Amino acid sequence: MTRTTNGSDLAVDVHGLVKHFGETRALDGVDLAVAEGTVHGVLGPNGAGKTTLVRCLATLLVPDAGRASVAGLDVVRQPASLRRAIGLTGQYASVDEKISGWENLYLIGRLLDLSRADARSRADALLERFSLTEAAHRPPRTYSGGMRRRLDLAASMIGRPRVLFLDEPTTGLDPRTRNEVWAEVRRLTREGTTVLLTTQYMEEAEHLAGALTVVDRGRVIAEGTVDGLKARVGGRTLEIRPADPGELHRLLGALAQSRAAGPAAPRADVAEGVVHVPVVSDAHLTDVVRLLAERGFALAGVGTHLPSLDEVFLALTGERTAPADTTAPATEEAAA
Amino acid sequence: MTTATATRSPAPAPVRDVGAPTPRDHLRHVGALVRRQALQAKGDPQSMMDALLMPIVFTLLFVYVFGGAIGADGDRDRYTDYLMPGMMAMTSIGIAMAVGTGLNEDLRTGVMDRFRALPIARSSVLVAKVVVELGRMLVAFAVLLLVGLAVGMDVDGRWAELGAAVALTALFGTSLLWIFMLLGLLLKSAQAIQGASFLALMPLQFGSSIFVPVETMPGWLEAFASVNPLSHAADAARGLMIGQGPVAQPVLWTLVWAVGLTAVTAPLAVRTFRRRT
Numbered sequence: 001m002t003r004t005t006n007g008s009d010l011a012v013d014v015h016g017l018v019k020h021f022g023e024t025r026a027l028d029g030v031d032l033a034v035a036e037g038t039v040h041g042v043l044g045p046n047g048a049g050k051t052t053l054v055r056c057l058a059t060l061l062v063p064d065a066g067r068a069s070v071a072g073l074d075v076v077r078q079p080a081s082l083r084r085a086i087g088l089t090g091q092y093a094s095v096d097e098k099i100s101g102w103e104n105l106y107l108i109g110r111l112l113d114l115s116r117a118d119a120r121s122r123a124d125a126l127l128e129r130f131s132l133t134e135a136a137h138r139p140p141r142t143y144s145g146g147m148r149r150r151l152d153l154a155a156s157m158i159g160r161p162r163v164l165f166l167d168e169p170t171t172g173l174d175p176r177t178r179n180e181v182w183a184e185v186r187r188l189t190r191e192g193t194t195v196l197l198t199t200q201y202m203e204e205a206e207h208l209a210g211a212l213t214v215v216d217r218g219r220v221i222a223e224g225t226v227d228g229l230k231a232r233v234g235g236r237t238l239e240i241r242p243a244d245p246g247e248l249h250r251l252l253g254a255l256a257q258s259r260a261a262g263p264a265a266p267r268a269d270v271a272e273g274v275v276h277v278p279v280v281s282d283a284h285l286t287d288v289v290r291l292l293a294e295r296g297f298a299l300a301g302v303g304t305h306l307p308s309l310d311e312v313f314l315a316l317t318g319e320r321t322a323p324a325d326t327t328a329p330a331t332e333e334a335a336a
Numbered sequence: 337m338t339t340a341t342a343t344r345s346p347a348p349a350p351v352r353d354v355g356a357p358t359p360r361d362h363l364r365h366v367g368a369l370v371r372r373q374a375l376q377a378k379g380d381p382q383s384m385m386d387a388l389l390m391p392i393v394f395t396l397l398f399v400y401v402f403g404g405a406i407g408a409d410g411d412r413d414r415y416t417d418y419l420m421p422g423m424m425a426m427t428s429i430g431i432a433m434a435v436g437t438g439l440n441e442d443l444r445t446g447v448m449d450r451f452r453a454l455p456i457a458r459s460s461v462l463v464a465k466v467v468v469e470l471g472r473m474l475v476a477f478a479v480l481l482l483v484g485l486a487v488g489m490d491v492d493g494r495w496a497e498l499g500a501a502v503a504l505t506a507l508f509g510t511s512l513l514w515i516f517m518l519l520g521l522l523l524k525s526a527q528a529i530q531g532a533s534f535l536a537l538m539p540l541q542f543g544s545s546i547f548v549p550v551e552t553m554p555g556w557l558e559a560f561a562s563v564n565p566l567s568h569a570a571d572a573a574r575g576l577m578i579g580q581g582p583v584a585q586p587v588l589w590t591l592v593w594a595v596g597l598t599a600v601t602a603p604l605a606v607r608t609f610r611r612r613t
């Protein structure tokens with residue numbers, strides 16, 4: 001992906017952004033550059049400052065120091081014009097529960113200075129696009145969580161924003177709805193919208209974002225392309241699940257004694273009942289599998305996977321992320 | 337995955353620094369928000385019932401239970417004529433009280449965040465609220481006056497004066513809307529607002545000329561009741577509707593209170609709203 005260093009082509013341009021809440025430094029000098037027409041992921045654990053960053057960029061919070069512009073407009077000095085250029089879906093649903101889904105969208109259209117007819121057709125079109133036509137005339141308090149989220153996303157797209165902010169857009173969605181949201185984000189990018197999305201899932205970043213900024217405690221701890229970050233964090237890991245969890249340590253021992261162990265030490269995850277083996281090459285992978293077969297281990301599962309957010313953090317900061325998030329989607333296991 | 341290289345269909349409109357909304361934009365925004373509030377009100381008939389319940393119960397209670405005793409020469413219908421103008425003022429205060437609660441609810445949900453990220457003036461949200469509540473007051477006055485007619489109120493052909501009384505009371509009610517809006521923005525919870533409003537309401541309502549003439553009260557209470565703005569509003573509407581007693585003075589006082597209260601509390605409410613959101 002090409003990164004423009006020329007300021008005029010940046011959809012989002014942030015320098016040294018600081019925001020305090022009392023003693024908490026929610027943003028502690030954040031720099032960020034998002035090229036026009038791309039999807040940029042901001043990845044970070046709970047409390048990293050993702051929401052604070054998005055709220056500063058959407059003019060909902062005034063930063064204490066630093067400078068930020070969106071679509072070439074300054075967040076502090078030109079908020080009125082900036083608001084015409086952006087769409088925002090906050091972390092928590094912000095639809096009016098008491099009026100119908102259609103009325104919600106029509107209202108936003110009118111507040112964005114669309115004509116009555118435009119606001120009407122835009123509302124119809126977006127409801128259709130997010131499979132909400134059936135529910136259009138019901139109030140969102142009768143919607144499921146996913147439907148509400150979809151309405152929220154539709155609402156942020158009414159004005160065909162140039163830059164769209166999505167704060168954890170798929171948290172709490174089922175896989176089907178999540179895929180719908182992802183498809184919609186891709187489609188928007190094709191239409192020229194720049195998307196800045198925050199997420200706690202490496203998987204989401206992998207699917208959508210070209211570039212990634214990893215934040216922790218208000219600071220940027222890494223940035224680059226998704227692939228580049230993965231390279232820094234480490235390559236594939238082979239995950240071996242013995243049929244009998246009691247065999248975990250015997251398996252680990254067998255690996256350690258043979259040359260199949262590889263340069264990085266294998267590690268047993270007792271809670272999960274698996275052994276992780278960092279693999280360096282296809283030949284190495286083959287060696288490990290052959291060894292397992294020779295020793296006659298009964299296996300329940302074998303798979304390779306790319307690093308998870310947790311592992312990214314472990315590698316970048318030497319610390320684990322906040323207590324494991326149970327809602328995180330499981331890491332996909334690709335056949336080796 | 338790289339999305340930057342994907343072919344682009346028509347790009348969004350180029351961004352210009354167009355600045356703040358124009359007065360016409362403001363009108364459109366307030367109009368759209370009024371529609372939202374009106375739809376909310378339509379979907380919640382209960383709140384209209386709540387606004388009307390107290391005034392109607394009080395009307396029936398005072399006319400039938402106390403009317404015979406209080407009315408001059410035991411004339412119940414004359415008491416009804418006396419009571420109804422004041423009941424309009426009481427209705428307006430009841431509706432104004434509920435406003436603070438609704439606003440507080442809006443602030444706690446994410447809806448306000450959405451509005452704030454849109455290119456509209458913050459005050460549009462408050463102005464729309466006032467417009468809708470004013471509409472609610474007028475509907476409530478109409479229902480209340482119908483009840484009044486049913487229990488013996490006599491308009492006596494003074495329809496124009498009745499209209500003037502309604503307009504004046506609505507104006508007075510609007511200033512109350514701003515006060516309670518300010519309270520709603522200053523106090524943390526809806527319960528706190530209700531509690532505070534209720535405490536203030538009782539002495540204000542009964543220590544006024546709404547139910548009985550202030551001359552019948554003991555000196556200290558009469559002193560309070562005759563400066564109570566609710567007395568002025570009730571006296572003004574009564575003067576207009578019955579055509580007896582002083583009119584100019586209470587009307588003037590009511591206007592002074594309404595304009596004064598609005599001039600002070602409306603800007604304060606808008607400022608507090610900006611700061612809190």
Ligand SMILES: Nc1ncnc2c1ncn2[C@@H]1O[C@H](COP(=O)(O)OP(=O)(O)OP(=O)(O)O)[C@@H](O)[C@H]1O
Nearest residue numbers: 021024026044045046047048049050051052053091
């Ligand atoms: N309004 C506020 N008042 C006080 N502290 C706040 C406020 N908003 C955020 N914080 C603090 O700022 C820090 C960053 O919060 P933020 O909500 O930006 O994190 P986040 O990355 O969005 O987390 P999550 O993944 O949980 O949504 C946290 O320590 C949080 O407690």
Ligand SMILES: [Mg+2]
Nearest residue numbers: 050051052091
């Ligand atoms: Mg957040």
